[in-house]
Amino acid sequence: MSKFIKKNKSEIPAINTASLPDIVFMLLFFFMVATVMRDNDLKINNELPVANQVEKLDKKELVMYIYAGKPNFGYQSQYGTEARIQLNDKFAEISDIPAFIYAERESKREELRPFLTTALKVDKGTNMGIVGDIKQELRKVNALKINYTTRIGDVSLNKN
């Protein structure tokens, strides 16, 4: 009666890996959603100050970024430790700002141009002198909507 002879399976069956792709895709999607693309390589220290009365800048394509702060350690021998401006991914002078604004405006659709905002991402240790100069240049080219980009938190954190 060979019918009743049990097959003697002694080895552990292989783990089913059919769902592995699902898990991998899930992770992929998660990171795709949660990551923020950094489009500028920062050459300056950029620790933003803190504020809590903030508004969101939600239309990313309508924002122009101007960075300012002390050059990073690697660039200090070349550019010194005085605060500098960074436009796109290179150091710039105050006088380069109008050209930058015009270029940014040119790259946007005409009907969107009046809504362009300039986000000033300035390191909290910077002096107001350079910020004042930037504002003056922006006024000259009529880019009047600005936003002092900050982190969200209580202002007492700004003290140190």
Place this chain on the structure above:
Amino acid sequence: MARRSSPEVNAGSMADIAFLLLIFFLVTTTIETDSGISRKLPPIEESEDDVLIKQKNIFTVLLNGKDQILVEDELMELEEIRAAAIEFLDNGGGKGEDGCDYCKGKRDPRSSDNPDKAIISVKNERETSYAVYISVQNELVAAYTHLRNVRAEELYGESYSEMTKNYKDVNWPGNKKKLKQKINDLRKDYPQKLSEVQ
């Protein structure tokens, strides 16, 4: 003795679990957006007829090179600015046409006439640090928000911050047009008049 074989685990529902997690994260994560204090710079061309502003309607905040804060020529700590600004804006010292029937201030004739005339002027020196400048700006915006909140509670029974939050929220069920009107009315009652002088 032969080892007993373990039964195979059914993995058919693994994909369902994975999708469930995926959808959970999709719904709950928000892409980080930049936020900050928005300002409008004054246009560069000088207007021909300078509007005469009475000294009592200007609230001067001066930040010197040593990061000290001088409010109306008095040394002040950062924490005190908000209260001082609220007191100035909500003073309502004007009479007749310049009066302010909703102000709750002291009605001191030496301070501002009404919130529409009251101007806060922030001056800074080149050596002032950016962190202090932002802190002061933040406190001044907070003063305006506080006054609008109080006014909104009085008129509509909900705070101004709540209303602006609802306005931005796409899932908010109420009438957006009406809400916008209310927000604009509040902004008209307490217009944000912050001037930035070099």
